[in-house]
Every structure is written in C-alpha cells, then in structure tokens.
Amino acid sequence: MIWGTGLPGSTGWPGRDDMNAGTAIAIDLGGTQLRVALVEGNRILDRAATATEPTTGPEALFDRIDRMIDRLCGGRALSEFAGVGMCCAGPINTDTATATQIPTLPGLDDVRLGAELSRRTDLPVRIENDGIAAALGEWRHGAGRGARNMLYLTVSTGIGGGAVIDGRLLRGHRGIAGHIGHMKMTPDGPVCSCGATGCFEALAAGSALTQRAMAALQTADSPYLAGAAHDGVVDARDVFSGARAGDAHCCHLVAEEAMYLGQGITSAIHMFSPERVVLGGGVANGFDLLEEGIHAVIRRDALVPFRTVPVVMAALGDDSGLMGAASLILDPQDM
Ligand SMILES: [Zn+2]
Incomplete structure (x- = not known):
C-alpha cells in the first residue's frame, strides 16, 4: 500500500530507472530507537538517531521525525526526494499502516502512521514490518543477494x-x-x-x-x-x-x-x-x-x-531495516 499524493503515472510509481536515480528518506521506527537516513542506491548518505519514546504520543513522535528529516535534508526541498520508506516494529497491519496494540510502541494506538507521514512530507510513503523490511534490505544489498x-x-x-x-x-x-x-x-x-x-x-x-x-x-x-x-x-x-x-x-x-x-x-x-x-x-x-x-x-x-x-x-548489521525501508521506495519492482 502506498500513501501520498503527487505520484506520477497512473500506476502511482515512476519507472524503475527513475526511482533508482533518486534518494529515499528511510525511517526505522523501533521500540527503543528512532533512526532516519538518506539513502541513495546502496549507500547511506547521512543518518540521525534518537530515542523513540512512544509514550510521549504521536504528535511528539512525528515532530521528532520532522526535525530529523529537516536536519538531514540540510535545506534541500522535500520534493527532491523519491519518497519515505519506513520499517516499523510490529506487528503492524501494513494494509492500513495503522499502529494498533504494538507491544513495543505503547501510546501510538490507532495512529495512522502512513497517512500522517504522507501529510507531513507530501511524499509517497511505504511502510513494512521491521523483520520483512530487514529481509528486503539483506536481499537487495546484503547477505541475501542473488x-x-x-x-x-x-x-x-x-x-x-x-x-x-x-x-x-x-x-x-x-x-x-x-x-x-x-x-x-x-x-x-x-x-x-x-x-x-x-x-x-x-x-x-x-x-x-x-x-x-x-x-x-x-x-x-x-x-x-x-x-x-x-x-x-x-x-x-x-x-x-x-x-x-x-x-x-x-x-x-x-x-x-x-x-x-x-x-x-x-x-x-x-x-x-x-x-x-x-x-x-x-x-x-x-x-x-x-x-x-x-x-x-x-x-x-x-x-x-x-x-x-x-x-x-x-551483512548490513543494524542497517538491514533502514536499507530495506529505502528499497521500498527506490526499488519496488518484483516485491
Ligand atoms: Zn511468543
């Protein structure tokens, strides 16, 4: 499922070549750590991390994400990025991207993560459970290649x-x-x-x-x-x-x-x-x-x-999930 507006083409996705040329904003929302990175191809260009603190509520969380993205983008307009890929502690229903009773994310019940991220960034957003995203990261760029x-x-x-x-x-x-x-x-x-x-x-x-x-x-x-x-x-x-x-x-x-x-x-x-x-x-x-x-x-x-x-x-250590989250945006074919 994709959230967001301004997607070119009737399918909602640009062609593969266009996507691979872009830079994705990758977010790893874990129970303990919140990590954000800019990813181009198989390279992390820059990254930031902070405590998730889910009990402070959704507004505080999204504000933290906004600030981390702003800092990483360093003045670049968000419209220059291909989209936002997020891997999230689960189990999260990715048909709706709504956080409901995720044991490690108390305080975020019924929060529409995908819709809210898309509203704030005006970019296409894709969300995956963390284990699945990490599998994707290792498959595309790590020990699962080929x-x-x-x-x-x-x-x-x-x-x-x-x-x-x-x-x-x-x-x-x-x-x-x-x-x-x-x-x-x-x-x-x-x-x-x-x-x-x-x-x-x-x-x-x-x-x-x-x-x-x-x-x-x-x-x-x-x-x-x-x-x-x-x-x-x-x-x-x-x-x-x-x-x-x-x-x-x-x-x-x-x-x-x-x-x-x-x-x-x-x-x-x-x-x-x-x-x-x-x-x-x-x-x-x-x-x-x-x-x-x-x-x-x-x-x-x-x-x-x-x-x-x-x-x-x-092969990717702590970055399997982040790289998988970026792949959701940069290389969505055959998934
Ligand atoms: Zn069990």
Whole structure:
C-alpha cells in the first residue's frame, strides 16, 4: 500500500530507472530507537538517531521525525526526494499502516502512521514490518543477494524475520508474515513476550541467553561471568566473550544457544525451503561461535534435501531495516 499524493503515472510509481536515480528518506521506527537516513542506491548518505519514546504520543513522535528529516535534508526541498520508506516494529497491519496494540510502541494506538507521514512530507510513503523490511534490505544489498529464496532472522531482544519466496518478498495477510519468533517449540517452556509459553523467542532470543547467563551468575558456575559482572548484571555479549576466553560454562551456554537456534531454524527451513538463511541481530555478534552448532542441528534433524541449507551472517548489521525501508521506495519492482 502506498500513501501520498503527487505520484506520477497512473500506476502511482515512476519507472524503475527513475526511482533508482533518486534518494529515499528511510525511517526505522523501533521500540527503543528512532533512526532516519538518506539513502541513495546502496549507500547511506547521512543518518540521525534518537530515542523513540512512544509514550510521549504521536504528535511528539512525528515532530521528532520532522526535525530529523529537516536536519538531514540540510535545506534541500522535500520534493527532491523519491519518497519515505519506513520499517516499523510490529506487528503492524501494513494494509492500513495503522499502529494498533504494538507491544513495543505503547501510546501510538490507532495512529495512522502512513497517512500522517504522507501529510507531513507530501511524499509517497511505504511502510513494512521491521523483520520483512530487514529481509528486503539483506536481499537487495546484503547477505541475501542473488537468492530467489531466502529466510532472514533477527535475533536480539526478541526474534523476528522475513522471507523471500520465489523471488518475491513474503508479506502475507495484513503484511505480518514471518513472525518466526512465536513459533511454538515446547508446551511448557519459559514465558514469551507475547504471553504464551515455549516460543522460539522465549528460548533462543538474546534476552533468553542473558537470563541463562544471569542464572549462571547466581549459581557461580562461571568464573568468567563472575568477573565480568557489573552491579550483578551480565548479558549475552559477556557469554560470547567468556566463550572466546575459554570459560567452560560460557562455552556450554553458547552450545545451548546454538542448539535452540538450530532447532528453530530447522523448523523454518522445512516451511520456507530457502536456499540460504541469513542471521542478523545482536546475537549474530557471536555467529562465529554459533554457526557450527546451528549447522550440526540442521544436518542431524532436517529431512535430507534440507540438510545442506547454509546459515550465514547478515551483512548490513543494524542497517538491514533502514536499507530495506529505502528499497521500498527506490526499488519496488518484483516485491
Ligand atoms: Zn511468543
């Protein structure tokens, strides 16, 4: 769905060549951080970031976005830009681009994000769920390039994702496909952010690894974590550092994390049949430690034709979503 006026041509979109020549305003609206960038082709020209603070309400949020855009544009007229692409914490119904009960964006209920952005900028606006946008970014410009079928996972505080199937971005009903973190793994596992128990996210997200690290701190199982703790707190990064330093319990926690990731990815491979799985998010910082364990589970548990599907690290880091948001405007073909 496209919001906005002044779109040339009856289809609402200029030709591909025209679009690729332009510069897009990309917005990544996350629960914690609000990031805005100017993107041309596969390059981020300039960027700005601030706290999202969704509870301050929609007017304050849109005013912040306006100021960030003004600063980045540096006097250029908004009409010089090809459009605004936004990736948004979800699940957001992209048929209406209205924020409704998004857990990480309280205070924005029933806000018409697409219509309001378009009204303020007078530019075409496209909005995508963050996991799907990040999949698009990696597909166009990162570790998914050249694949007709790929699955993207972001593993950080939660687990999100997106898929490209038969050369098209998978959106699904309401544009919310790919919420892979809420795949049920076990009937009685830990409680998930969604309120259910035993979701993939509750077992394998960075926050789950952090919880296991905190438990190890309490039981004094890891000399490394005991030394790394600040004010009695450790997190997933400390576990990776400890494993690199040879701490036996940190190595155990990494192996356990790889097992959970491997199990979830194996299930997803059977559903989507990707030729490649791209892993992003904060936990991908430990990819070198995790990849062998993940692949071991896939080789052990997957049906034979799926056993050789490679899992690779995302190439764009924190920028997968921003680049995908820009692609919504700059390269909308075949999506
Ligand atoms: Zn869940």
